[in-house]
Amino acid sequence: QVQLVESGGGVVQPGRSLRLSCAASGFTFSSYPMHWVRQAPGKGLEWVAVIKYDGSNKYYGDSVKGRFTISRDNSKNTLFLQMDSLRAEDTAVYYCARDPLPVRFAAAGSGGYFDYWGQGTLVTVSS
Amino acid sequence: DIVMTQSPDSLAVSLGERATINCKSSQSVLYSSTNKHYLAWYQQKPGQPPKLLIYWASTRESGVPDRFTGSGSGTDFTLTIGSLQAEDVAVYYCHQYYSTPPTFGQGTKVEIK
Numbered sequence: 001q002v003q004l005v006e007s008g009g010g011v012v013q014p015g016r017s018l019r020l021s022c023a024a025s026g027f028t029f030s031s032y033p034m035h036w037v038r039q040a041p042g043k044g045l046e047w048v049a050v051i052k053y054d055g056s057n058k059y060y061g062d063s064v065k066g067r068f069t070i071s072r073d074n075s076k077n078t079l080f081l082q083m084d085s086l087r088a089e090d091t092a093v094y095y096c097a098r099d100p101l102p103v104r105f106a107a108a109g110s111g112g113y114f115d116y117w118g119q120g121t122l123v124t125v126s127s
Numbered sequence: 128d129i130v131m132t133q134s135p136d137s138l139a140v141s142l143g144e145r146a147t148i149n150c151k152s153s154q155s156v157l158y159s160s161t162n163k164h165y166l167a168w169y170q171q172k173p174g175q176p177p178k179l180l181i182y183w184a185s186t187r188e189s190g191v192p193d194r195f196t197g198s199g200s201g202t203d204f205t206l207t208i209g210s211l212q213a214e215d216v217a218v219y220y221c222h223q224y225y226s227t228p229p230t231f232g233q234g235t236k237v238e239i240k
Binding site for chain 2: 044045046047059061062095101105107108109110111112113114115116117118119120
């Protein structure tokens with residue numbers, strides 16, 4: 001069965017960095033675009049970033065552009081999110097999610113919907 | 128960015144009754160090349176990640192009970208829970224994947240009356 005397990009969250013001071021990981025299993029990881037979506041405490045969902053199946057293309061939300069970097073290691077079935085220059089407003093649960101949309105159906109570079117989600121990892125940015 | 132606006136923000140429905148959630152996009156999410164609406168619905172229960180219910184505005188994800196129905200076109204969409212069950216208490220989100228960045232509605236909380 002499809003499993004996505006995030007790790008790497010924790011408490012970090014403003015301006016510092018953190019690297020999240022998402023370990024995937026139960027499917028051919030290298031065939032799917034992958035996303036990060038976050039949810040601030042008590043708030044709604046906010047898309048963060050996407051990376052294409054082969055890492056060739058990446059897109060970011062405006063609130064993280066220039067500070068966050070999405071990457072993947074298909075040999076290790078793992079997705080990453082490098083978060084630099086963290087701010088208090090980055091405090092959230094970060095979910096990785098799989099995108100099943102075939103490329104031929106994509107209307108936008110950021111891909112499709114999210115059919116599997118991890119349980120999330122909490123990032124708290126506080127001094 | 129496409130703004131997704133859900134209504135109501137919350138609703139309380141009796142067990143066995145119908146629940147209707149609306150989602151309006153600030154521009155059409157119909158892609159002419161595929162003739163599909165790029166709209167999905169998710170259910171999120173407390174302490175859990177979101178779960179995909181509907182994609183292409185009306186296609187039910189495998190394993191989702193048939194009391195969940197997605198409908199609509201253009202900029203106006205609806206998620207209907209045909210006969211509310213206790214396990215349907217959750218927050219529901221619509222999501223457009225027509226353009227970058229993908230965006231979500233603010234969520235609708237469904238409770239039991």
